[in-house]
Amino acid sequence: MILFIILGMSLVTMIPRMLPAYIVDKVHFPEWINRWLNAIPYAALGALIFPGILTVKPDQPHLGLIGGAVAVILAFLGLNIILVVIGAIATVFLLTF
Amino acid sequence: MSLKAVVKTEESARLYMIQKGVSRGIPIMLGYLPVALTYGVLAKQAGMTILEITLMSVLVFAGASQFMGAGMIAIGTGAIEIIIATFVLNFRHFVMSFSFMNRLRFIGLQWKVPLSLGLTDETFSVASMHTEEAKQEKGMYFYAALMITAYSAWVAGSFLGGVLGDIIPAVLSQSMGIALYAMFIGLLLPSVRKEMRVGLIAVIAMLINVFSSQFVSDGWAIVFGTLIGGLCGVFLQKGEKQ
Numbered sequence: 001m002i003l004f005i006i007l008g009m010s011l012v013t014m015i016p017r018m019l020p021a022y023i024v025d026k027v028h029f030p031e032w033i034n035r036w037l038n039a040i041p042y043a044a045l046g047a048l049i050f051p052g053i054l055t056v057k058p059d060q061p062h063l064g065l066i067g068g069a070v071a072v073i074l075a076f077l078g079l080n081i082i083l084v085v086i087g088a089i090a091t092v093f094l095l096t097f
Numbered sequence: 098m099s100l101k102a103v104v105k106t107e108e109s110a111r112l113y114m115i116q117k118g119v120s121r122g123i124p125i126m127l128g129y130l131p132v133a134l135t136y137g138v139l140a141k142q143a144g145m146t147i148l149e150i151t152l153m154s155v156l157v158f159a160g161a162s163q164f165m166g167a168g169m170i171a172i173g174t175g176a177i178e179i180i181i182a183t184f185v186l187n188f189r190h191f192v193m194s195f196s197f198m199n200r201l202r203f204i205g206l207q208w209k210v211p212l213s214l215g216l217t218d219e220t221f222s223v224a225s226m227h228t229e230e231a232k233q234e235k236g237m238y239f240y241a242a243l244m245i246t247a248y249s250a251w252v253a254g255s256f257l258g259g260v261l262g263d264i265i266p267a268v269l270s271q272s273m274g275i276a277l278y279a280m281f282i283g284l285l286l287p288s289v290r291k292e293m294r295v296g297l298i299a300v301i302a303m304l305i306n307v308f309s310s311q312f313v314s315d316g317w318a319i320v321f322g323t324l325i326g327g328l329c330g331v332f333l334q335k336g337e338k339q
Contacts, residue, residue: 001176002145002149002170003149003152004176005166005170005176005179005180006149006152006153006156006157006166007156008176008177008179008180008183009153009156009157009162009163009166009179009180009183010156010157012180012181012183012184012187013157013158013159013162013183013184013187013190014156014214016184016187016188016190016191016194017190017191017194017213017214017216018194018210018213018214019191019194020191020194020195020197020198020199020213021194021198021206021209021210021212021213022206023195023198024195024198024199024201024202024209025202025206025209029199032331034199035330035331036327036328036330036331037195037196037199037327038196038199038330039298039326039327039328039329039330039331039333040192040193040195040196040225040323040324040327040330041193041196041221041222041225041226042285042288042295042298042299042302042326042327042330043298043299043301043302043322043323043324043325043326043327043329043330044189044192044193044196044218044221044222044225044302044319044323044326044327045222045281045284045285045299045302046285046298046299046300046301046302046303046306046322046326047302047303047305047306047318047319047322047323047326048218048222048278048281048319049278049281049282049285049299049303050303050306050307051303051306051307051310052278053275053278056271056274056275056278057271057274063275064275064278067275067278067279068275068278068279068282070279071275071278071279071282071283072282072286074283075282075283075285075286075287076286076290078287081124081280081283081284082123082124082127084279084280084282084283085124085127085128085276085279085280085283086127087279088275088276088278088279088282089272089273089275089276089279090272091275092271092272092274092275093268093269093272096268096271096272097268
């Protein structure tokens with residue numbers, strides 16, 4: 001039964017990932033759709049960051065926000081992304097320890 | 098850099114792209130490992146075998162839906178319900194894949210199809226901030242290496258979580274929950290610094306996400322935020338610079 005669930009989950013995840021590969025092969029989009037698709041990554045990043053970041057520690061939403069603020073500052077200073085990630089982890093760690 | 102690539106032999110161009118892909122994949126790896134370990138532990142508690150835990154990571158490769166799936170298995174939810182909920186939660190990858198595949202429009206399907214299967218929130222985000230590789234020689238090896246790095250961390254972490262149980266102290270694994278968000282921020286900020294409009298697109302997407310999550314499930318809220326935020330980009334971004 002669990003195997004059936006896994007296979008089903010796999011199919012409904014893989015098919016939507018794959019379909020666009022075939023669609024962009026066949027269809028030529030007008031320029032405004034291309035612009036839309038090019039802006040998607042930035043919109044996706046926004047939607048993925050917030051409000052999800054509040055659930056880093058669900059009972060203390062401010063921890064996620066502070067960690068995020070540290071990440072914003074470090075990234076704004078132009079630090080390598082690995083250091084941004086480590087800095088945010090260290091911040092949340094120190095605040096919860 | 099592109100000049101150097103031309104001078105290099107084909108073999109070393111490929112090696113260069115693979116190395117670069119792995120190195121860009123390391124922040125994802127860092128974020129995935131604690132999440133995958135936690136998934137393994139939870140799935141074990143939900144009554145799944147090590148094989149099932151690992152197989153789900155191999156075949157689904159989508160963190161949030163796997164947590165949800167394991168949780169629903171634990172409380173005995175019906176298979177069809179779990180599969181439908183997975184579809185809704187992962188539907189955002191359809192939108193992301195459209196964006197990424199459109200970048201690779203002129204690349205053959207033998208590359209596009211496998212690369213599309215490696216798309217997650219994280220691999221998509223990193224790949225989308227590296228658009229120049231799509232036009233470079235052997236650039237597809239960059240994306241493949243990036244995705245395989247993330248994928249191996251995800252699969253290995255799930256397996257280890259199932260086998261070893263809670264090996265990371267709770268306080269550390271909780272702190273590491275910020276890792277992927279910090280990575281998203283680290284990816285977004287350099288583009289915002291270059292162009293304020295990018296920041297506006299992201300903020301609109303956040304607001305739409307918050308607003309729609311009052312009415313629909315989280316999966317759809319992210320889809321709406323991404324689509325509508327991106328649509329604002331059509332009017333905000335006056336054409337592509339490239």
